[in-house]
Amino acid sequence: MEVCEIKMLPALESDGATVHVKVPGPILTYQNIHYCIRESRGLCCKKAPERDILKNVSGIMKTGLNAIMGATGSGKTSLLDVMAGRKDPRGLRSGQVLVDNKLVTSDLRLMSAYVVQDDVLMGTLTVRENLLFSGNLRLPREQFSSADKKKKVESIIEELGLEDCADTKIGTEFIRGVSGGERKRCSIGMELITSPTLLFLDEPTTGLDSNTANSIIALLHRLSRGGRTIIFSIHQPRYSIFRLFDYLTLMHKGETVYAGPAGKAIDYFQSLGYERDAFNNPADFFLDITNGETATSMPTEKSLAELYRESQFCTAVDEELKCITGPSDSLSEAKSKAPSYVTSFSYQLKVVCWRTGLNVVRNPQTSYAQIAMNILFALLIGLVYYQMPLTLPEALQNRIGAFFFLIINMVFGNLSAVELFINERAIFVHENSGGYYRTSVYFLSKVFVDLLPNRIVPILIFSSISYYMMGLNPAFTSFLCFALTVSLVSLAGVSLAFLVSASVSTFAMANILVVLPFVFMMVFGGFLVNLNSMLNWLSWLKWTSIFKYGLDAVTINEMKGLVLYSGNATLPGELYLESQGIDYSVWGFWQNEVALLGIVLVCMTFAYIQLRRINRWK
Numbered sequence: 001m002e003v004c005e006i007k008m009l010p011a012l013e014s015d016g017a018t019v020h021v022k023v024p025g026p027i028l029t030y031q032n033i034h035y036c037i038r039e040s041r042g043l044c045c046k047k048a049p050e051r052d053i054l055k056n057v058s059g060i061m062k063t064g065l066n067a068i069m070g071a072t073g074s075g076k077t078s079l080l081d082v083m084a085g086r087k088d089p090r091g092l093r094s095g096q097v098l099v100d101n102k103l104v105t106s107d108l109r110l111m112s113a114y115v116v117q118d119d120v121l122m123g124t125l126t127v128r129e130n131l132l133f134s135g136n137l138r139l140p141r142e143q144f145s146s147a148d149k150k151k152k153v154e155s156i157i158e159e160l161g162l163e164d165c166a167d168t169k170i171g172t173e174f175i176r177g178v179s180g181g182e183r184k185r186c187s188i189g190m191e192l193i194t195s196p197t198l199l200f201l202d203e204p205t206t207g208l209d210s211n212t213a214n215s216i217i218a219l220l221h222r223l224s225r226g227g228r229t230i231i232f233s234i235h236q237p238r239y240s241i242f243r244l245f246d247y248l249t250l251m252h253k254g255e256t257v258y259a260g261p262a263g264k265a266i267d268y269f270q271s272l273g274y275e276r277d278a279f280n281n282p283a284d285f286f287l288d289i290t291n292g293e294t295a296t297s298m299p300t301e302k303s304l305a306e307l308y309r310e311s312q313f314c315t316a317v318d319e320e321l322k323c324i325t326g327p328s329d330s331l332s333e334a335k336s337k338a339p340s341y342v343t344s345f346s347y348q349l350k351v352v353c354w355r356t357g358l359n360v361v362r363n364p365q366t367s368y369a370q371i372a373m374n375i376l377f378a379l380l381i382g383l384v385y386y387q388m389p390l391t392l393p394e395a396l397q398n399r400i401g402a403f404f405f406l407i408i409n410m411v412f413g414n415l416s417a418v419e420l421f422i423n424e425r426a427i428f429v430h431e432n433s434g435g436y437y438r439t440s441v442y443f444l445s446k447v448f449v450d451l452l453p454n455r456i457v458p459i460l461i462f463s464s465i466s467y468y469m470m471g472l473n474p475a476f477t478s479f480l481c482f483a484l485t486v487s488l489v490s491l492a493g494v495s496l497a498f499l500v501s502a503s504v505s506t507f508a509m510a511n512i513l514v515v516l517p518f519v520f521m522m523v524f525g526g527f528l529v530n531l532n533s534m535l536n537w538l539s540w541l542k543w544t545s546i547f548k549y550g551l552d553a554v555t556i557n558e559m560k561g562l563v564l565y566s567g568n569a570t571l572p573g574e575l576y577l578e579s580q581g582i583d584y585s586v587w588g589f590w591q592n593e594v595a596l597l598g599i600v601l602v603c604m605t606f607a608y609i610q611l612r613r614i615n616r617w618k
């Protein structure tokens with residue numbers, strides 16, 4: 001193919017208007033993009049046919065504001081995602097995306113940024129802390145000292161007009177935070193930290209009132225004048241927003257029906273015979289045309305997409321695209337998307353642990369509620385089983401009942417842990433695929449800063465209150481063994497819940513998936529049914545039961561060496577253990593702890609694998 005140079009001109013120069021930029025931003029071109037999806041129709045149905053989402057679309061995005069508009073379902077977001085390399089490459093049947101005439105590689109990706117539609121910010125952190133988090137992880141430490149990063153954050157706060165809310169928390173469902181517009185500006189700031197020259201935004205004004213939407217687009221307009229190519233999808237902008245657009249791509253059913261200077265779009269459609277009411281908003285006018293709600297005075301058999309292909313605008317795009325050569329193996333290149341990191345593993349771990357810690361401390365419903373619930377439950381169990389006697393039959397019945405009761409609480413008390421990851425799923429996917437940190441860093445910070453302290457500290461408080469209230473074996477080592485066992489039981493429950501939360505994306509599904517194994521384990525725990533009397537082919541299930549290991553360990557810890565009284569007769573606790581087939585040797589006790597630790601490690605390993613397997617494509 002003949003090679004000729006692409007004109008590095010700002011978008012409107014050919015239009016007579018001038019975009020005053022000293023250094024133009026990158027030029028993004030996409031050629032013959034054909035994208036399909038295959039919708040799943042359930043397990044029993046045959047393979048669903050493919051549906052075309054983008055039908056051989058081509059275009060050029062230049063310095064300035066490049067808006068993609070169209071009715072809902074027209075393919076705006078899909079086009080944006082294909083350009084940004086965020087759409088699953090398996091659906092790409094043909095076409096390539098080039099930036100400044102080069103294939104999009106990980107280096108090129110570093111100069112671009114993507115602002116997702118639903119703001120993915122840590123709600124418990126302030127605007128400044130969120131921006132600093134992004135800066136710490138995405139600016140190379142060799143080039144930026146801590147002071148430089150702080151300076152950069154301050155300049156972004158100033159550039160985006162966030163000074164007044166810089167120290168306000170973003171907000172969660174429990175904390176009232178910044179406004180929608182400030183949230184959106186903070187999301188944009190998170191991406192601007194790397195000074196990207198190519199910025200993608202998915203519907204940046206959705207959910208905002210018209211004045212806030214106006215200020216966001218005015219901000220993007222200002223940023224584009226600093227030499228940036230800004231590409232975004234947008235729904236029905238008002239006129240004052242529309243007139244800031246430099247370049248417009250109008251989509252309809254996966255095809256382009258107009259691509260050219262935004263200022264010329266009205267004239268183009270009027271030249272096709274569509275009459276515009278003087279007070280009609282241009283965006284509404286275009287949508288009325290594509291939806292067939294405005295009739296043309298020049299009826300034709302041709303579709304809007306065909307008319308566009310015959311227009312001078314399409315010819316101009318084709319002419320420019322002819323000058324572009326790109327390697328033919330763009331598809332395979334696109335598939336090998338490997339995020340690159342600018343900071344080391346240990347530094348990422350430090351920064352992510354800092355954020356996780358702040359989030360835990362500022363999230364009272366997780367940390368304080370856990371402690372309060374455990375104190376309350378310890379008092380309850382302590383009062384119900386207060387200073388258990390050594391006389392039979394209460395001595396035995398109460399002890400075994402108390403142990404079963406507390407093990408149930410330790411396991412089911414962790415049902416809330418399914419929220420652990422589901423709540424942060426969108427943030428993790430965005431940050432991990434955006435090159436903030438490695439999956440292992442997120443996983444380790446979650447385990448060591450959130451999961452372990454949040455479960456261990458309340459359990460230690462629980463054990464100290466309930467153990468002595470119940471009047472169990474007063475030896476301190478026995479107390480330690482008891483605390484260790486209930487901690488491990490709790491951790492095993494929480495790891496299973498974490499595994500489930502890393503595997504599914506909805507609470508409803510997670511709740512079902514976590515309750516089922518818990519109930520099964522409870523049945524095979526040894527309290528509700530005598531495990532020795534069970535059918536052989538079923539009895540192996542007891543080896544998977546957190547309840548069995550927990551119950552056996554606390555029972556051995558208490559009954560070994562205990563003397564019970566029945567009238568004048570005495571009964572050693574070991575006799576009860578033998579009758580239940582519980583091995584009360586030293587190893588017999590510790591094998592339960594080892595098994596619980598094994599369950600924790602296996603669940604954690606699978607949870608990590610699931611985190612790595614999460615689909616990052618849109």
Ligand SMILES: Nc1ncnc2c1ncn2[C@@H]1O[C@H](COP(=O)(O)OP(=O)(O)OP(=O)(O)O)[C@@H](O)[C@H]1O
Nearest residue numbers: 037039053070071072073074075076077078079618
């Ligand atoms: N991953 C996917 N799985 C299933 N369908 C998809 C997928 N991606 C896109 N689609 C379908 O492709 C069509 C275009 O979707 P897209 O999100 O690009 O439209 P849109 O113009 O951005 O719409 P909206 O304004 O409503 O967001 C829709 O019918 C959508 O359901």
